[in-house]
Amino acid sequence: MKMFKQEQDISKNKFYSCCIVGGGPAGMMLGYIMAKYGVEVVVLEKHEDFFRDFRGDTIHPSTMNILDELGDLDDFLKIPNDKMTAFTMTFGNKQIALADFKKLHIKTPFIAFTPQWNFLNFLAEKAKKLPNFNLLMNTEATDILQENGKVVGVKALTKNGEALINSNLVVGADGRHSIIRNRTNLNVHNLGSPLDVLWFRLNKPDTTYKKAFANSSKGKFLILIDRTEYWQCGFITIKGNYENLKSKGVVNFQHEITSILPKLKDVVKQLTDFEQIKNLSVTVDRLEKWYTEGLICIGDSAHAMSQIGGVGINLAIQDAVAAANVLVPLFKNGNIPTTNDLEKIQKRRMFPTKVTQGVQVLIQNKSLKPFLTDKNKDDVPSFLKLLKWFPPLRILPARFIGLGVRTEKIEL
Template identity: 45%
Template sequence: MVAGFLLARAGIKVTVLEKHNDFFRDFRGDTIHPSTLQLMYELGLLEEFLRLPHQEYRQLSGRIGDFTVIVADFTHLKTHCKFIALMPQWDFLNFLAAHGKRYPEFTLMMETEATELIEEDGRVVGVRAKSPHGPIEIRARLTIGADGRHSIVRERAGFQVIDRGAPIDVLWMRISRERTDPDQTLGRFREGKLMVTLDRDDYWQCAYIIPKGGFDAIKQRGLERFREDIVTVVPEFKDRVGELKEWEQIKLLSVAVDHLRQWCRPGLLCIGDSAHAMSPIGGVGINLAIQDAVATANIIAEPMIRQELFLEHLQAVQHRREFPTRVIQLFQVFAHKRFVGAALRTTVPLKKLPPPLAVLEKFPYLRRLPAWFIGVGVRPEHVHTTDPHVTAHSGASI
């Protein structure tokens, strides 16, 4: 959506396909990072964007056993907004879609699922898709695969996937929220149980981390035991964990960390999770996907307008974005092994904070480092594409 919006704004005809008929998917992360807010600022959309309901987190904190610890402090970032905004991702996507539709070059086709690539003379020239009106073909000079971690585009293109391995899965569920609940605590850990709670106003969107493939064993122990586990890690939920009455209310989300060896072929480019599936650890996958989209628009818009888009331009996108991806995936794989895996194996109550967290407690200025890593990341991108729709006289955009 971000790539589509930026390219249409630059005057390039774009069709965005979304296989669902809305963006109301529970499995999306809710984090709008300072770098994305910076992007909104650069596009002149920030003020309007921040009018949408959201919460602003200037710090991220976690509850580790009986300790509450601040792990990231965004207030020193060199960005316009010194906070992370928590907003359901469907609001963000609807916002972008509404602004995209103001450009005649932008078409969004909902309920339209890409199923096959169309190839001619070794070049991808578009996609076949299922639509509410039957099968369709969409021809394009460039097809961008931004279809997430189960990407059909990467699979049909035959791209080689390097699997970095992810030893965790996530159970995703809702538990109602009371006005008196403590807020702004995202991560909670106690005796082998790890849970992230996202404030969605009248309910908590909860992510309960389990060892990969561990859901069947959890089911066998029974729902009552699972509810007890939840209360162990979030005691405030004692009075309402009974809302979880059947396993259908609990969705299993498989976590993957991988990347493509090649992100592109003539006529085709993969970005975001389609090029590099990210784990939820660190809450950085959305940021990375958006930054890929900005870099893509920056690199390909001019050549596309000149009708001189070559494979080298697509390779330049991979070249620019591969380094930040690798750095973050290295961190995620390390965190899986060193912290999350160890945390899930812990059976005894913690008597003291683990060393990295103890250091953050002792030296608060070090919290700026995780804030930068999560909020901005390696090699942040800025909007370099222009908007030819802006009239020279009024300076107003259509």
């Protein structure tokens, strides 16, 4: 699929009904739905395309339900994707099925793995056919504009210099390092994480070569995201361990990998320099209040999600749907969203956020951290053994990962 690039001159000041900052899953989905239902919207994305290695690759059943409601599911499934019907994990030489999506009795009982840039390009291609949709790539919001305490737009840096973009509502969908939330006085509640993830690529020996998605052994944990030609790998470790591993050198790191998956002994030789390995710190936080007059945050900008369970995209998309359900009728009736309206969006989405983050924090602190600090641990944690002994229980993680805590529908 071709990469989406769009250049547009906004050197002059512009006005849009709604200005969404960030072309990630939350921003693109919200922009697409709003434009599809007749609201003029602009999405600002600071990069020139959607191509980035370190993004989640998972499209969940809940997201595919939304694509189905939009009439786009069949087209989406034409994009090459790897369908995961069960989430299996290896502990040493034991394999255990943790989630069985087939038990969900839904139209798409699987997680579709496709690089996130495919998904975002897909949304962009669909949305750009709509007259109300505007996507400004290479446009980085640098500040919010305020008048009498109300947010009335953003200041942005474009290839052609600075631009002022005025709007009735600004939506911060600019991810976990959100500039939009930093420029407001919204309080962040940091839940902390004891983990870091080291990301790197390994070319596969051949494209048909398969390995389990999640692998662990003796206090080590490795994720392999299959991108046909190569694996995007995530080595999960205790926060701060990157410098320690780096000081021991890349050959030692190769051994760390092969101690989990000995069969990768030739493949890991591709790692010749620690520069190939990027440390992405895991963050779990959320805003206490997601909105102020003229502005609301959604997705990671409102609540940075840990990578545990791979549910951040799911939540971002669900936030976008909940926001569209509130905002579209208001804009279509010529109303400007009030703080009461924005509060409705937060109320709808805070509960799933708290529950999901609660489960992530529990897993990272009570299961992953003890596992990663005990080099002799090779055993399946006892609560996971339950899933092995009672297969019907596998519907619970399947529901949590696949559909999330409160599943949204487009109600427009």
